[in-house]
Amino acid sequence: MDEIPVAVEAVLGGTIDRLTPIPGGSICRVYHLERGGRSWCLKTRTGAPADFFLAERDGIDALGAGGEVRVPEVVDCGASHILLEWLPPAGHGPDDAEQLGRQLAGLHSRAVAGFGFARNNYCGLTPQDNTRHTDGHVFFARCRLGVQGRLAHDAGLLPPRDRRRLERLADNLRRWIPIQPPSLIHGDLWSGNIHFSAHGPTLIDPAAHHGWGEADLAMTRLFGAMAPPFYAAYNEVRPLEPGFDERAPLYNLYHLLNHLNLFGSGWLPRVHAVLDRYA
Missing domain, CATH: 3.90.1200.10 (Aminoglycoside phosphotransferase (APH), C-terminal lobe)
Known part of the structure; x- marks a missing residue:
């Protein structure tokens, strides 16, 4: 599973059990990570600008700071990835x-x-x-x-x-x-x-x-x-x-x-x- 940054496995405490690509992204590769019965969302991009995911993290934090809207929790962030809480998709009306x-x-x-x-x-x-x-x-x-x-x-x-x-x-x-x-x-x-x-x-x-x-x-x-x-x-x-x-x-x-x-x-x-x- 070379797609997983070493830092992510360190944050999660060990090797990932399952890595499932999520289709649809044109900018980043997106994955559903599973380990020990828990799940996360991982976004990666090889060669991304050094502050690319840090900027996304800061934007998420700003939007979520007042509690008006829901944003995903940021678990970890680095130069080539951002790790987010997993929110299973559901229907809506x-x-x-x-x-x-x-x-x-x-x-x-x-x-x-x-x-x-x-x-x-x-x-x-x-x-x-x-x-x-x-x-x-x-x-x-x-x-x-x-x-x-x-x-x-x-x-x-x-x-x-x-x-x-x-x-x-x-x-x-x-x-x-x-x-x-x-x-x-x-x-x-x-x-x-x-x-x-x-x-x-x-x-x-x-x-x-x-x-x-x-x-x-x-x-x-x-x-x-x-x-x-x-x-x-x-x-x-x-x-x-x-x-x-x-x-x-x-x-x-x-x-x-x-x-x-x-x-x-x-x-x-x-x-x-x-x-x-x-x-």
Whole structure:
């Protein structure tokens, strides 16, 4: 079982009885570990940046600190792995969606200071610039759209004309996005990063930072929306400003650009669709 870092076996007190790959991850290898009747979840990536899993640990800790949402317990963390508690997957229904909506609204209602984060981290494998800002529009323009646009342009994935359109859009975010207080957000909240178990909904694989709460909500709709009770419950606890549907694609442009950088030119048409609409 060469996939298991020596440090993990040391933490667990001996050799693993069973190692079962969990399919679906595009960034990391994920395994179900069993030893002595107990279970854990192990994520590994060979050649990961030295702080990759440490950044994930810090994001998990930040999200879980207030108790509004459930996150997995971090058992161990190193340069090439993170070891988490095992939460057996379970079915879910409208009540679970409603519960998650209320929990996420609670998380976004937690008072935080400024935009950014205590450290830089990652969205997927892309470094995420969390330089502190007091202005959310400047933060999103520079540290989200600006960084992703530069990376894509430098890699030859975003043509110069499109980069100019992106810069124009970023300079005019106030036309569409109202002033909002900063919130601690998950940062990469698509359905694959929401895990349901007997304990209820759990948030995994964060790209945590202080941003706009609406950005999390928009991300839940990018690759297939959550069930309606999720949005109704969120809006009941933390009502959205009018016009959210109109501005949601602007928040998601960050993730579309990130997918362009991670997975290539096949994502450019979706980036174009947003640029055509707003720029």
